[in-house]
Amino acid sequence: MPIDILSSAIFDGPETIPGWSYIKTYVPIVTALGAAKYYFGGSANTSDRNMHGRVFIVTGGTSGLGAEVVYQLAQRGAQVVLLCRLVQDQWTVDFIDDMREKTNNNLVFAELCDLLLLHSVRQFATTWLDSSTPRRLDGVVCCAADCTPRGSARSVTVDGAERQMAVNYLAHYHLLTLLRPSMHVQPPDRDVRIVLTTCSSQALGPIDRDDFLWEKRAYPQNAPWKVYGASKLLLGIFGRLLQRDLLAYERPDSAPCNIQVSIVNPGIMRTASTRRALSFGTIWGLLLYILLFPVWFIFFKNSYEGVQSVLFALFAPVFGPHDGGNLIQECKILTKGREEYYDYELQDQIFKYTAEAIDTMERNSAIERKKEEKRLGLDKVNEKKRVDKMRDLSQKPTTTEELEQKLLAMRELMNFPLGNPKIEAEVLAQASGRETKKIQPKKKGKRKL
Numbered sequence: 001m002p003i004d005i006l007s008s009a010i011f012d013g014p015e016t017i018p019g020w021s022y023i024k025t026y027v028p029i030v031t032a033l034g035a036a037k038y039y040f041g042g043s044a045n046t047s048d049r050n051m052h053g054r055v056f057i058v059t060g061g062t063s064g065l066g067a068e069v070v071y072q073l074a075q076r077g078a079q080v081v082l083l084c085r086l087v088q089d090q091w092t093v094d095f096i097d098d099m100r101e102k103t104n105n106n107l108v109f110a111e112l113c114d115l116l117l118l119h120s121v122r123q124f125a126t127t128w129l130d131s132s133t134p135r136r137l138d139g140v141v142c143c144a145a146d147c148t149p150r151g152s153a154r155s156v157t158v159d160g161a162e163r164q165m166a167v168n169y170l171a172h173y174h175l176l177t178l179l180r181p182s183m184h185v186q187p188p189d190r191d192v193r194i195v196l197t198t199c200s201s202q203a204l205g206p207i208d209r210d211d212f213l214w215e216k217r218a219y220p221q222n223a224p225w226k227v228y229g230a231s232k233l234l235l236g237i238f239g240r241l242l243q244r245d246l247l248a249y250e251r252p253d254s255a256p257c258n259i260q261v262s263i264v265n266p267g268i269m270r271t272a273s274t275r276r277a278l279s280f281g282t283i284w285g286l287l288l289y290i291l292l293f294p295v296w297f298i299f300f301k302n303s304y305e306g307v308q309s310v311l312f313a314l315f316a317p318v319f320g321p322h323d324g325g326n327l328i329q330e331c332k333i334l335t336k337g338r339e340e341y342y343d344y345e346l347q348d349q350i351f352k353y354t355a356e357a358i359d360t361m362e363r364n365s366a367i368e369r370k371k372e373e374k375r376l377g378l379d380k381v382n383e384k385k386r387v388d389k390m391r392d393l394s395q396k397p398t399t400t401e402e403l404e405q406k407l408l409a410m411r412e413l414m415n416f417p418l419g420n421p422k423i424e425a426e427v428l429a430q431a432s433g434r435e436t437k438k439i440q441p442k443k444k445g446k447r448k449l
């Protein structure tokens with residue numbers, strides 16, 4: 001039968017093929033759409049690395065591109081620490097459980113780090129660095145982003161920074177700057193990779209030398225992508241500067257720099273932030289988004305297609321010599337980018353300004369936090385004074401709490417070990433003359449791992 005159709009098509013013309021008029025109309029369209037889908041799916045990464053035993057920190061790992069990064073790393077056996085703004089809510093717990101199950105890897109963890117708060121970033125970094133033996137760190141992948149939909153009013157964080165600037169730029173700047181000691185102590189043979197995700201909207205992000213963080217200029221409510229783009233451009237510029245700084249750092253063992261910074265543009269993806277941006281954060285916009293889904297399906301990548309360039313930045317063998325972070329798109333290192341990426345003077349200026357701005361914001365926030373603690377009666381200094389007063393042994397106790405505190409103070413004065421009933425019983429027995437056994441010093445127990 002197919003041979004009959006084929007032979008009549010050859011000898012009598014294609015009109016003899018059943019349904020030829022439909023084929024003639026639709027096949028070119030379907031082929032063109034298929035070709036477009038394939039083309040817009042982007043390039044595939046071909047490099048791979050053994051990830052077993054490696055440790056990565058990922059921001060924005062609970063959604064879209066970040067979730068795909070976590071999946072790809074965990075599937076290869078890496079330990080992945082996700083920085084999340086909530087860690088104990090049911091959604092995050094389920095997400096982590098799911099990820100562990102899907103990847104058959106229990107080394108996926110969530111740590112609290114709300115990128116909207118500089119203090120939260122500092123708390124995470126301090127905990128990370130606060131270890132007598134340096135922690136292993138093979139990479140940091142920065143995927144978190146805040147994308148404000150068109151029409152929303154300017155929103156500022158408690159530190160006083162514009163929201164998109166705060167999450168996309170300041171938080172990542174702060175995190176990576178604070179984590180630098182952890183990067184430097186990694187042994188020289190450890191290939192540490194830092195990935196900063198950027199976006200094509202950086203092309204729309206103007207850099208104002210008098211107002212880097214969009215503090216003085218009017219907020220473009222109808223074009224918030226300008227602020228988003230500016231925040232991404234600043235992040236990319238910071239990446240370039242960070243790489244230069246890391247290269248200039250002299251290791252105590254004189255080994256060459258083993259840290260590579262990449263600024264990766266994954267391409268447009270059908271993720272939550274794209275959906276929010278395209279629907280303007282409205283229900284009507286969402287309906288329109290759903291109606292037009294076939295368009296997004298063809299022209300936008302899914303997160304697996306988007307993650308390819310990130311994987312390239314993480315897995316590709318040693319990159320060529322470079323003076324600043326690599327700009328990566330479609331699994332290729334770009335040789336050209338915005339002129340700001342090559343303006344070292346501007347980079348130094350931005351770095352200095354950002355460092356000062358973060359310092360001021362953190363200080364002001366700390367003062368505000370103290371005031372709030374005072375207002376809520378949580379002030380630590382006052383609390384200590386109150387406890388000290390209760391512990392004053394020259395005064396008679398008037399409440400049970402005071403009595404307990406005074407007893408505690410007496411125990412401490414008499415060098416009574418606290419909270420070990422066995423030893424306390426022995427001491428009491430000894431004091432009453434019932435037993436003369438010597439009190440054994442407290443044995444050091446094995447630490448639980």
Ligand SMILES: NC(=O)c1ccc[n+]([C@@H]2O[C@H](COP(=O)([O-])OP(=O)(O)OC[C@H]3O[C@@H](n4cnc5c(N)ncnc54)[C@H](OP(=O)(O)O)[C@@H]3O)[C@@H](O)[C@H]2O)c1
Nearest residue numbers: 060062063064065115116144145197199268269271272273
């Ligand atoms: N989507 C695109 O088309 C596109 C194009 C080019 C570049 N990119 C870049 O790719 C990256 C990922 O984009 P995406 O579309 O995959 O993003 P997404 O799905 O919207 O996910 C954003 C992630 O950031 C996290 N996040 C936001 N605010 C946070 C905060 N205050 N503290 C901690 N985490 C916070 C979110 O956590 P929650 O789960 O708590 O919300 C979420 O995990 C971004 O850097 C983006 O700029 C995306």
